[in-house]
Amino acid sequence: MAYSLKAPGRRFVIGVPYTWLVVFFLLPFLILLYISFVDMGNDISPFKPIWDSETGLLHLKYDNYYTIFQSGDGGALFQTLYIEAYLRSLWYALCTALLCLVIGYPFSYFIARSAPSVRPALLMMVMLPFWTSFLLRVYAWKGILADQGVVNQVLLALGIINEPIQMLYTDVSMLVGMTYVYLPFMVLPLYANLVKMDFRLLEAAYDLGTSPFKAFWLVTVPLSKAGIIAGFMLVFIPCVGEFVIPSLLGGPENIMIGRVVWDEMFTSNNWPRASALAVVMIGLIVVPLAIYYHFTGEAAEPKH
Amino acid sequence: MKQLLNRYFGKAWLALTFLFLYLPLFFMVVFSFNSTRQDAVFTGFSLRWYEALTRDTKIVDGFWLSVKVATFAGIASAVLATFAAFVLVRYRRFIGRTLFSGMVNAPLVMPEVVIGLSLLLLMVGIQNAFGWPQRGMLTIVLGHTLLGMAYGMVVVQSRLLEMDRAIEEAAMDLGAKPFQVFFLVTMPNIMQAVFAAYLLAFTLSFDDVVIAEFLSGPGVNTLPQVIFGYARRGINPTIYAAATLLIVSVTLVVIGYSVWVARQTRKREREMAAAVRAETAVLSA
Numbered sequence: 177m178a179y180s181l182k183a184p185g186r187r188f189v190i191g192v193p194y195t196w197l198v199v200f201f202l203l204p205f206l207i208l209l210y211i212s213f214v215d216m217g218n219d220i221s222p223f224k225p226i227w228d229s230e231t232g233l234l235h236l237k238y239d240n241y242y243t244i245f246q247s248g249d250g251g252a253l254f255q256t257l258y259i260e261a262y263l264r265s266l267w268y269a270l271c272t273a274l275l276c277l278v279i280g281y282p283f284s285y286f287i288a289r290s291a292p293s294v295r296p297a298l299l300m301m302v303m304l305p306f307w308t309s310f311l312l313r314v315y316a317w318k319g320i321l322a323d324q325g326v327v328n329q330v331l332l333a334l335g336i337i338n339e340p341i342q343m344l345y346t347d348v349s350m351l352v353g354m355t356y357v358y359l360p361f362m363v364l365p366l367y368a369n370l371v372k373m374d375f376r377l378l379e380a381a382y383d384l385g386t387s388p389f390k391a392f393w394l395v396t397v398p399l400s401k402a403g404i405i406a407g408f409m410l411v412f413i414p415c416v417g418e419f420v421i422p423s424l425l426g427g428p429e430n431i432m433i434g435r436v437v438w439d440e441m442f443t444s445n446n447w448p449r450a451s452a453l454a455v456v457m458i459g460l461i462v463v464p465l466a467i468y469y470h471f472t473g474e475a476a477e478p479k480h
Numbered sequence: 481m482k483q484l485l486n487r488y489f490g491k492a493w494l495a496l497t498f499l500f501l502y503l504p505l506f507f508m509v510v511f512s513f514n515s516t517r518q519d520a521v522f523t524g525f526s527l528r529w530y531e532a533l534t535r536d537t538k539i540v541d542g543f544w545l546s547v548k549v550a551t552f553a554g555i556a557s558a559v560l561a562t563f564a565a566f567v568l569v570r571y572r573r574f575i576g577r578t579l580f581s582g583m584v585n586a587p588l589v590m591p592e593v594v595i596g597l598s599l600l601l602l603m604v605g606i607q608n609a610f611g612w613p614q615r616g617m618l619t620i621v622l623g624h625t626l627l628g629m630a631y632g633m634v635v636v637q638s639r640l641l642e643m644d645r646a647i648e649e650a651a652m653d654l655g656a657k658p659f660q661v662f663f664l665v666t667m668p669n670i671m672q673a674v675f676a677a678y679l680l681a682f683t684l685s686f687d688d689v690v691i692a693e694f695l696s697g698p699g700v701n702t703l704p705q706v707i708f709g710y711a712r713r714g715i716n717p718t719i720y721a722a723a724t725l726l727i728v729s730v731t732l733v734v735i736g737y738s739v740w741v742a743r744q745t746r747k748r749e750r751e752m753a754a755a756v757r758a759e760t761a762v763l764s765a
Contacts, residue, residue, distance in 0.1 A: 193564040204598035286490040316504030417591020
């Protein structure tokens with residue numbers, strides 16, 4: 177019989193984290209959901225109650241959701257600024273995840289195939305920038321990619337370009353910044369997967385006359401599928417909600433949905449619409465996650 | 481020939497990727513010592529930005545606030561993470577377990593903007609009802625604890641899962657009470673993971689700008705908030721000086737921590753080996 181606390185002790189141990197999560201995670205989410213279904217109020221009380229003060233009847237308002245998907249009354253569907261921002265966020269997240277995979281896969285592979293004695297040091301070198309301020313590392317790219325920045329100076333000096341190219345506040349700076357920040361999220365699960373791989377299988381493929389490229393494609397890649405998917409999700413999901421990188425490295429053309437929520441909340445002071453946008457944003461995250469768990473069949477324990 | 485190419489290709493790929501990862505850090509360290517306010521050409525060595533940093537009260541105040549917030553959030557996260565991990569690993573069956581496990585893990589995938597916004601709505605609600613708390617340090621600590629707890633839980637959970645339950649049962653058989661077992665047997669075994677959870681939560685808190693932006697009140701700005709404000713305005717080498725100090729201290733802490741872990745592991749292995757030797761000596765006598 178494994179040791180278990182008696183009822184009062186057990187209730188206490190479960191109760192502490194449970195209560196905390198209900199109050200600070202579940203309740204805020206329910207409030208968010210509630211406010212997304214009410215009307216906008218005035219400056220003093222930014223949203224109206226869901227029941228009618230005179231008749232006491234409930235009346236849910238779906239307008240906050242309609243305006244996300246439809247411009248104006250009876251306007252075209254899916255052609256609003258909000259939908260554009262959602263699509264742009266998904267697009268950047270997808271591109272970032274692919275770039276991280278292209279850079280990170282060979283990187284993880286070569287770390288996994290290096291001598292066991294140097295592996296911990298190499299991994300630590302991957303983690304070290306990760307522990308220094310994310311904000312500062314993003315900020316540094318602002319100086320590196322500026323019109324008069326280091327990259328342009330080097331390219332000018334080498335004679336590759338004749339005049340500075342604008343990289344800051346474009347897709348280039350956005351993708352460089354996001355790939356840079358999220359690369360370790362791709363490398364760690366891939367490495368964990370590749371280091372466990374039995375490389376004798378590759379040797380067997382060589383012995384049977386397979387070319388290295390074909391062996392890599394037919395043996396290594398399929399065996400590391402779980403790592404690829406995990407890394408992809410770990411990059412894709414936080415990228416969709418990214419707030420800091422578009423604020424620092426993006427221009428008005430590169431605005432993502434996180435920023436739109438912020439602006440609705442603090443600039444337009446439209447709490448119900450900000451809430452509705454946030455609820456839809458959760459939907460965007462939940463759908464790929466559900467697909468992921470459906471295909472991997474794993475319990476909901478994301479790795480870090 | 482092919483193998484040679486393979487080896488050099490591997491080395492080159494590793495080198496280039498590390499260059500990419502470290503370029504911003506080198507950049508900030510170098511230009512923090514620049515004598516002028518531009519960051520394309522190094523015009524000469526100077527410490528003026530470090531001097532400017534010490535005189536910048538916003539940054540200094542923000543730093544101390546961040547240290548306080550991260551310390552409290554780190555401790556609260558480590559304690560709650562230990563509770564949550566213990567519940568998930570040891571109590572296989574209780575009412576609402578699925579909801580519990582979902583709530584613990586959800587902050588890992590929730591966008592920070594959503595966490596910040598929903599907590600802000602809760603705080604406003606509480607404040608309207610009770611007139612307390614004002615948005616400020618306390619509310620930021622609460623927000624960061626939610627995030628830190630989720631990450632810390634993963635760390636403590638994996639340690640609890642690999643821990644040998646037999647020693648707990650041995651303690652029970654010898655008459656230890658459940659809380660004695662926890663504090664005298666379980667805790668020493670998972671202490672390293674609890675400390676790692678604390679460090680992780682501290683770093684997350686010290687680094688976070690989004691949740692703090694939502695939950696801070698007027699005049700209350702953590703270091704990342706101050707830096708974020710400066711960063712949006714343009715180039716400011718004072719930030720590079722702050723970054724350099726941070727890079728140096730983080731490097732020292734990370735190296736120190738891994739040396740400590742390596743030493744602990746070696747010590748444990750030595751003790752195990754000694755115990756095994758003693759046992760064989762007794763058995764063969």
